[in-house]
Every structure is written in structure tokens, then in C-alpha cells.
Amino acid sequence: MSAHALYGFLLVRRRRKVLRRKWYLFSFWIFLVWYADCLPDELFDDSTSTVLLDSDGNLLGAHIADDHQWRFPESKTVPYKFRACIVEFEDRGFYSHMGVSPSGVGRALWQNVRSGRRVSGGSTLTMQLVRLMRKNPPRTYSEKVYEMILATRIEMRYSKSEILRMYASHAPFGNNVVGLDAAAWRFFGRPANQLSWAESATLAVLPNAPGLIYPGKNHDLLRNKRNRLLNRLRKIGKISESEYRLALLERLPEKPHPLPNAAPHLLQKCIAEGKKGRVIRTNIRSRIQKEADFLLENHAQLLRENGIFNGAVMVTSVETGEVIAYIGNVVESGSEHANQVNCIDASRSTGSIIKPLLYGKSLESGTIAPSMFLRDVPSRFGNFSPKNFAGTFEGLIPADEALFRSLNIPMVHLLQNYGLTKFHSNLKRMGFTTVRRSASHYGLSLILGGAEVNMFELNQVYTRMAQQLRYGETSQLRLFPSEERDISEFPMNSGSVFAMFEAMLEVRRPDEDNNWHLFDSSRKIAWKTGTSYGFRDAWAVGVTPDYVVSVWVGNADGEGRPGLTGVQAAAPILFDIFQSLPMKTEWFQQPESEMVEVEVCSVSGHRPTENCEKQTTAWWPKGALQTTACPYHQRIHLNRQGKRVNSSCADPMEMQHANWMIIAPDVEEYYKKYHPLYKPLPPYLSQCEGANTSNSLSILYPDIGQKIYLPVGLNGEQQATVFRCSHSNKDAVLFWHLDGQFVQQTAEFHEIVVRPEVGKHLLTVYDTEGNKKSMWVEIVAGRIE
Numbered sequence: 001m002s003a004h005a006l007y008g009f010l011l012v013r014r015r016r017k018v019l020r021r022k023w024y025l026f027s028f029w030i031f032l033v034w035y036a037d038c039l040p041d042e043l044f045d046d047s048t049s050t051v052l053l054d055s056d057g058n059l060l061g062a063h064i065a066d067d068h069q070w071r072f073p074e075s076k077t078v079p080y081k082f083r084a085c086i087v088e089f090e091d092r093g094f095y096s097h098m099g100v101s102p103s104g105v106g107r108a109l110w111q112n113v114r115s116g117r118r119v120s121g122g123s124t125l126t127m128q129l130v131r132l133m134r135k136n137p138p139r140t141y142s143e144k145v146y147e148m149i150l151a152t153r154i155e156m157r158y159s160k161s162e163i164l165r166m167y168a169s170h171a172p173f174g175n176n177v178v179g180l181d182a183a184a185w186r187f188f189g190r191p192a193n194q195l196s197w198a199e200s201a202t203l204a205v206l207p208n209a210p211g212l213i214y215p216g217k218n219h220d221l222l223r224n225k226r227n228r229l230l231n232r233l234r235k236i237g238k239i240s241e242s243e244y245r246l247a248l249l250e251r252l253p254e255k256p257h258p259l260p261n262a263a264p265h266l267l268q269k270c271i272a273e274g275k276k277g278r279v280i281r282t283n284i285r286s287r288i289q290k291e292a293d294f295l296l297e298n299h300a301q302l303l304r305e306n307g308i309f310n311g312a313v314m315v316t317s318v319e320t321g322e323v324i325a326y327i328g329n330v331v332e333s334g335s336e337h338a339n340q341v342n343c344i345d346a347s348r349s350t351g352s353i354i355k356p357l358l359y360g361k362s363l364e365s366g367t368i369a370p371s372m373f374l375r376d377v378p379s380r381f382g383n384f385s386p387k388n389f390a391g392t393f394e395g396l397i398p399a400d401e402a403l404f405r406s407l408n409i410p411m412v413h414l415l416q417n418y419g420l421t422k423f424h425s426n427l428k429r430m431g432f433t434t435v436r437r438s439a440s441h442y443g444l445s446l447i448l449g450g451a452e453v454n455m456f457e458l459n460q461v462y463t464r465m466a467q468q469l470r471y472g473e474t475s476q477l478r479l480f481p482s483e484e485r486d487i488s489e490f491p492m493n494s495g496s497v498f499a500m501f502e503a504m505l506e507v508r509r510p511d512e513d514n515n516w517h518l519f520d521s522s523r524k525i526a527w528k529t530g531t532s533y534g535f536r537d538a539w540a541v542g543v544t545p546d547y548v549v550s551v552w553v554g555n556a557d558g559e560g561r562p563g564l565t566g567v568q569a570a571a572p573i574l575f576d577i578f579q580s581l582p583m584k585t586e587w588f589q590q591p592e593s594e595m596v597e598v599e600v601c602s603v604s605g606h607r608p609t610e611n612c613e614k615q616t617t618a619w620w621p622k623g624a625l626q627t628t629a630c631p632y633h634q635r636i637h638l639n640r641q642g643k644r645v646n647s648s649c650a651d652p653m654e655m656q657h658a659n660w661m662i663i664a665p666d667v668e669e670y671y672k673k674y675h676p677l678y679k680p681l682p683p684y685l686s687q688c689e690g691a692n693t694s695n696s697l698s699i700l701y702p703d704i705g706q707k708i709y710l711p712v713g714l715n716g717e718q719q720a721t722v723f724r725c726s727h728s729n730k731d732a733v734l735f736w737h738l739d740g741q742f743v744q745q746t747a748e749f750h751e752i753v754v755r756p757e758v759g760k761h762l763l764t765v766y767d768t769e770g771n772k773k774s775m776w777v778e779i780v781a782g783r784i785e
């Protein structure tokens with residue numbers, strides 16, 4: 001070879017060498033780039049179970065993951081005992097290696113070569129994590145190398161405790177149980193941090209051979225593995241000799257435990273609201289939830305005999321606004337009776353359950369004072385003639401009594417006096433989003449159950465009122481600690497709320513019902529029941545300074561049942577639940593600055609005049625001061641024979657004076673039945689002026705025997721007509737009745753607008769002096785030519 005050729009040869013060789021080195025460098029660079037990016041951002045993207053926790057982090061219930069695995073979302077920590085067990089069993093060098101254990105690999109190779117088959121994997125926990133991440137691909141040598149590379153990369157990105165945490169969360173424990181948390185619940189019925197050494201050791205040997213656990217099969221093999229691990233733990237000093245001996249005696253799990261299912265409807269609600277696959281911490285107190293559920297199920301057994309299958313209970317803390325018990329239905333009733341329906345979120349007719357709100361707003365606005373008389377006579381409001389539940393009429397009834405006895409007629413009068421539209425918008429401002437239609441759509445039946453509410457919002461309104469009274473500010477109910485507290489003021493002042501709660505205290509509990517005697521009557525609870533039309537819904541809501549409890553009982557499909565009333569079906573559950581709650585605060589403090597102490601006529605409940613003989617004192621919310629003084633007690637003059645006289649017919653010196661209760665004749669008819677001591681107004685002495693006062697009242701329109709032609713409008717509605725009266729006394733108050741039903745009272749201008757149906761009607765008008773005029777009126781459809 002010539003020098004020239006040699007030079008050329010060397011040059012080429014050198015070039016090749018440089019090229020090869022460049023190639024190596026380039027390959028290494030490529031490898032580094034790949035290596036840096038060889039792990040996905042998240043190692044696992046499996047679907048997870050939805051896990052519901054109580055306020056202390058205890059499991060309330062869980063829903064299986066989409067791939068039908070019990071795989072809880074990754075936990076934040078691995079309990080100490082399981083950590084010790086898994087490291088000792090799987091990878092003793094875990095805390096010192098960098099993802100790959102050379103001695104482990106060497107040992108495994110040696111064992112495999114010597115035995116001629118694969119007996120040992122030599123995998124570190126980090127490499128096993130890679131296998132879990134890669135969904136257990138077939139075990140080949142190249143796969144093994146790949147796992148090693150990824151394991152070193154994992155070690156660079158994550159701390160040892162994170163690696164262990166991910167491993168524990170994704171390790172298989174047999175059948176469809178994945179991860180330590182689900183395994184602890186499924187096999188031992190307890191959270192992982194409460195497992196014993198023996199239990200932790202049992203779980204630690206399973207990921208290596210998950211088939212060992214089910215169902216009680218291979219128990220000897222499993223026990224041997226567990227005991228060997230326990231022995232090793234003893235040797236390295238993790239457990240003492242006595243702990244070891246005791247651990248050996250522990251039994252292996254037999255069959256999987258069902259997971260707790262303490263709040264199934266809340267769990268479903270969370271899933272439906274987009275919290276699927278997460279760990280959801282709630283404000284539920286497990287003890288209270290269980291107790292309330294137990295009491296509801298208890299009562300439901302009896303209710304089922306009467307064809308009542310569904311019910312719901314909610315308990316909230318007044319102090320925090322937290323929902324501490326949430327029972328959406330009676331699970332025992334079975335799916336054929338729609339036990340999956342969440343009755344807390346269902347809109348149902350209110351019955352009387354919102355009557356206290358009208359009472360409170362009427363006090364605030366000065367429409368009534370707390371015990372002021374309301375009319376309780378047969379009444380007609382347009383085409384609406386409400387009835388009291390018992391079918392009785394008592395003439396006049398104190399407002400607070402009308403509230404706690406839930407009389408319908410006085411409350412409809414009250415709604416009319418307070419203002420339907422105003423109350424309707426109050427309900428919306430208070431937070432009832434289900435009161436969607438217009439005030440005129442509901443009409444005055446709004447107060448008797450014309451509108452629908454759901455339990456959550458109902459409970460919220462009562463909780464906010466209690467908060468308003470206790471703290472002067474309120475917050476929305478919170479199911480989850482993650483929800484922010486939204487502070488606001490309730491649209492009713494504290495004085496009126498206090499008076500309302502006092503009226504709801506109800507010391508006179510119905511004693512004919514046996515369910516009541518069990519209740520400790522020394523405990524103060526403001527409460528109200530509601531029964532919807534057709535016995536479809538039974539409600540009860542109760543308030544103390546600490547808790548608000550609501551109960552609903554009925555059928556999810558809306559079927560009504562006799563006996564499905566708030567008092568009979570819902571209230572006993574309410575009181576049982578209160579009985580089970582710890583009592584902290586006895587009662588609300590009276591809000592001094594918003595209330596005044598006043599003299600009150602103890603009969604009528606108005607501010608007294610000098611004619612009111614029986615007086616008492618009471619605390620009123622300030623708004624009530626706007627009500628009138630007692631119109632019932634008046635001074636009258638009598639002669640010796642007890643006849644009424646005046647200066648036209650008797651010598652003033654001879655007269656006796658008396659304060660007398662004077663009520664309208666239409667009311668008197670009913671009032672006197674319930675008040676045997678009531679004395680009717682004595683008649684005038686015949687020669688007195690005003691004795692023949694029947695002339696002072698006259699019906700101006702219609703005339704006797706007149707037929708009234710009323711055209712029917714395009715919408716089918718009868719046109720209205722106006723009836724007119726006159727009275728010689730300009731201060732007279734007249735009470736108008738149509739067909740025996742009270743329609744309206746008038747003062748000063750005695751006119752009423754009515755819309756009677758076609759046919760004959762009896763019009764009767766009374767004044768307070770006992771005068772009465774009646775006539776038949778005939779309404780004819782069509783137009784007079």
C-alpha cells in the first residue's frame with residue numbers, strides 16, 4: 001500500500017470513527033430527550049369509584065368505578081403498618097435504590113438460570129408500579145429492561161412516599177378490588193388506617209397473588225404467606241414478640257364486606273352533579289345520619305302497612321348552616337316503591353308548612369299582633385271557600401292559636417289582609433325557587449298548599465330564620481365543607497321571627513295520639529306540620545337554637561292515603577329525631593331591641609282601650625304596634641232591668657254602665673258555642689232612640705226580587721256586579737255574606753264587588769249592633785234587552 005493509499009485509508013477510518021462517535025452522541029441525545037419525556041403527566045387515568053365521606057373523613061358510601069372496579073381515588077397517605085408490611089414483603093431495599101435493585105436483579109437472574117424457569121421477578125416496588133401503569137404486559141426480558149428504565153425515571157420525578165402511595169392506590173387485591181383503601185373496606189369493613197398488623201400483612205401479600213383471597217379459598221396458602229411476613233416483621237423489630245403471637249391468632253377475611261351505604265341519595269346527587277369519581281367530603285355527621293335513618297325506617301315499617309312507602313329527613317346545624325343528616329328516601333321500601341327517588345329535592349305541595357312565614361310577615365308589617373283575633377266563620381273568597389281541617393268554625397280565634405292549630409279560614413283571611421302579591425314575592429325572596437308561577441295563578445290557596453316547595457329549600461328557610469334570630473345574619477345551607485359561606489340577611493326581622501317561633505312552641509300537644517307521650521315535653525321546639533290536599537304529603541319541620549329538622553312522608557308517585565297527615569305521620573318522626581339530638585341551647589334569646597312590652601286586651605289580643613277590663617302584658621315585635629286598639633270592648637248603658645238605654649229614654653243618673661264585648665252577629669253565632677261565658681249584647685229598651693235600628697241598615701242594590709243579568713265573557717268568566725248598602729251610623733262596619741258564607745267586611749263605603757254564579761243566592765248583611773238584612777238575589781246569564 002502506498003503512503004498515499006495508507007493516508008487515504010486512515011483518513012476514511014478516522015472519519016468513520018468521528019461519524020460513529022457523532023452517531024453515538026446523537027443517539028444518546030435522542031435517548032435523553034425520550035427519557036425526559038417517557039412518562040405520561042399522570043401515571044394513571046383509570047376511572048375511579050365515587051367516595052362519599054362524612055365530616056370526620058369516615059366512609060359514608062361509595063359507587064363502583066365505570067370499569068366495575070372498586071378503585072377509590074388515590075389517597076394522600078399510606079398507613080404506617082401497611083407501609084412496613086409491603087416494603088418488607090416486596091422490596092426491602094426500597095428506600096435505598098434508584099428504582100432498580102442490582103442485587104435483586106442479579107439474584108433473580110441466578111435463580112431463574114439455576115431452576116431453568118422464571119421463579120423470581122426481582123422487581124422493585126417502583127418497577128411494579130410501572131407494570132401497574134402499563135396494565136401488566138407479558139413478562140419478557142425486553143419488557144423488563146423497559147420497566148427498569150421507566151422505574152429510574154419515576155424515581156427522578158417522585159418521592160419515595162409518592163411512589164408508595166401510587167402503588168398502594170393501584171395495586172390489585174383480588175376480584176374487582178383495586179387499591180388499599182377499597183381493599184380495607186371490602187375485606188375488613190374498616191378504613192386502611194385502622195387495620196391491625198395481621199390485616200395489613202394479609203393485604204400486603206395479596207398484590208403479588210391477588211387470586212388467593214376469593215372466596216375463602218387457598219386459606220392455608222394465604223395464612224402461610226401472612227405468617228411468614230409477620231415473622232419477618234418480628235425479626236426486624238417492627239413488631240414485638242407478643243404482637244406477633246396475637247397477630248398469628250387473627251382470622252383471615254371470609255367474604256367481602258358490603259361497603260357502607262349510609263347516604264345513598266346524597267351519593268347519587270353528587271354523581272348527578274358532576275362529582276363522579278371523586279372523594280367527596282360532606283358535612284354529614286355519621287352518628288346523627290344513622291340515628292335519623294334508623295328512626296325513619298322504624299316509623300316507615302308502620303306506615304307501609306297503610307300504603308305509605310316513601311319519606312325523607314334532613315337535619316341542619318343552625319350554628320354553621322351545615323347539613324348534618326340527609327336521608328332522601330326509605331331504602332327498605334324497595335325499588336318497586338321508588339326508593340331511589342331523592343325526596344329531598346322533589347317539589348311537593350306545602351300544605352300548611354309555610355303558614356308561619358305569613359304569620360311572621362304579618363307581625364312585621366303590622367297587619368296583626370301576636371294573639372289578635374282573626375275571623376273564623378264560613379267564608380268565600382271569589383270562588384274559593386276554604387274549610388278548616390276539622391270542619392268547625394269558632395267565630396274569632398287568636399292569630400297565634402290559628403297558626404299552631406293550623407286553621408285554614410283565619411289564615412286565608414290573614415293572607416288577604418296582608419296581601420297575596422306581597423307574600424308571594426316574600427316567598428321568592430326567602431329562597432323558594434319552586435314558587436315559579438304568578439301570584440294570581442296560586443290565588444289565596446297559596447297559604448294552604450297551592451304552591452310546591454322542596455325539603456332542602458324549606459329547611460334552608462327555617463334554618464336561616466333561626467340564624468337571623470341567634471346571630472343577626474344568615475347563610476345558605478352547605479352540604480360540603482368546600483362550599484363557601486354566603487352571608488346574607490333573612491327578609492324578616494328578628495322580633496317577628498322570635499314571636500313566630502314562640503307561637504310555634506305549642507305546649508298543648510294533641511294527647512289523644514299515643515305517639516306523643518314519649519316525648520320529653522320540657523324540651524322547647526318550635527314546630528309546624530303540613531298536610532297537602534288529598535292526603536298526599538305529610539310534612540313536619542321543627543326548630544331549636546341548635547337544629548332544624550324537616551320530615552316528609554308520602555308516596556313518591558303522589559298517591560294519597562287516609563291518615564297521611566303531618567300530625568299523624570310526620571310529627572312523631574320529627575320528635576323522635578329531636579329526642580336523639582344532643583341539646584345544647586335551651587331556647588332563643590328574645591331580641592330586646594326589636595320588641596316592646598305592651599299592655600294587651602287579654603280577650604281580643606289588641607292594644608286595650610279603657611273599656612277592656614281584662615288586660616295583660618306581652619312582648620310584641622315592634623311592627624305589631626301599628627295595629628288598632630281593641631274594637632270589641634265598648635261601654636254600654638243599662639237600666640235596672642238590664643235593658644240597653646241611652647239618654648233619649650233614660651235618666652243618666654239611673655243608668656248603670658258596663659263594658660261589653662260586642663261582636664258582629666255572624667261571628668257571634670259561632671263564637672258563643674266555644675265561649676259559654678260570652679254574654680250577648682242586651683236589647684234596647686223599646687222606647688229608646690236607636691231601638692229600632694234595623695231601619696238604619698238597608699240594602700240599596702239589588703232591589704227585592706230583581707233579576708241581575710250578567711253576561712259571560714269570552715273566557716267563560718261571569719262578569720262582576722256590585723252590591724250596595726247604607727247605614728245611618730257613619731262608623732258602622734258591615735259584614736257581607738253570600739249563601740251563609742262570609743265574603744267581606746266594609747266600613748264607610750258599603751260596596752262589594754262579587755261574581756256570583758248563575759242561580760239564586762241569599763245575600764245577608766250584618767252590622768255590629770246585631771242588625772241584619774237578607775234578600776234573595778237571582779243571577780241570570782245573558783244580557784237584558
Ligand SMILES: [Zn+2]
Pocket residue numbers: 601602603604608609611612613630631632633
Ligand atoms: Zn278589648
